[in-house]
Amino acid sequence: MLATYELKQQQFEQVMKEIEDVLTNIPGVEYIFTIPGMRIATLAGFFAEVGDLSRYQHPRQIQKLAGLNLKENRSGKHRGKTRISKRGRPKLRALLYKVIRPLVAKNSVFKALHMYYTTRQQNPLCKQQSLVALCCRLLRIIFVLARKQVVYDMEKMMKDTSLCNQVQHLAA
Template identity: 60%
Template sequence: FLKLYALPHEIAEFTEDELLAHLRKSVSRSVELSKIRELQQAASKSIGLRQGAEMARLELKTILAKYELIQLQFEELDAKIDGLLDEVPGVPQMLAIKGVGRDTIAGFFAEVGDLSDYSHPRQIIKLAGLSLKENTSGKHKGKTTITKRGRKKLRALLFRVCMILVAKNTAFKALHAYYTQRPDNPLKKMQSLIALCNKLIRILFSIGKKQFSFDEEKMLRDIPHLAVTKKVEMAA
């Protein structure tokens, strides 16, 4: 309806058929006539000022033109990102990981760059500021925390995707449960997420180098109590 460039009191003057015909040109899904009536009823009760309607309409046209231009630029940017990702080794395998999306991988490479510049995932962990440090003073032994010396955006991106992985990915969910519930040295939730961020970095690094498919079952076998259970099942 914004493209009618009409103010509320003017919307009330359109017929139902005119509004319905306009909507059918703009949206793909069907629109109920009841919605049209609700809109007209709300517009008829508008108490907004009616002076300066021509300038308000001109401002609306300008805002919509800017919006459409920005949308077009976003579409062009998305197409450019897709083209660049197609050239990066291992991206299809990374995108096959449940819970990892295109924006995550694009953001990861935007911060990290070419994986061939790194010889070990620890370098990326350090770049993200996820390396561990122990806070000590004299004889006092403090808590172990992450350095946070690195790319803040990369660290934030990794935390966001790991929270999604813990919810949607079976292997990461199981590993998070193990870290936080194990009898010996259980981790707090945030500590576990840090460990999972580092795990994800290692996985993406390895896939980028060797282009293999991520295997959730293989990752689960790395969890001690699940590995023992697997051995018992195989023995039986």
């Protein structure tokens, strides 16, 4: 059993090395790795589902591909609840969700954003809604870092300065 385990471990290390080699050939990946908490397996799964980012003009297209776009059940005068469509790729949606959970737990910026979304005065979100909103934000961040080839910066991530001040206050 130990020999089988060691063989599987060697095969795993070889596959991870090959994945790392493939990822280094993709433009913009080194900038995405500047996000604290992003790992090789995460980005490999992301690019396996999304493909080349140059095919997309806007991050909303990737958001729709993941099935994270909002839809409202409506008929005549009836207005139902607004939910995510789930019409995209379930593996991509699951990957983003599995990535955002540790980011919210470990990364102070995402933790503060989650706290802000769930405790704000106007339109506070439930915890799951906040995680979906943060998945969409992470998609936008990955898209911009890869396309513009810039390093991750917390201040640039926050567009609104008042939101930035609130998040920095919550992070402290």
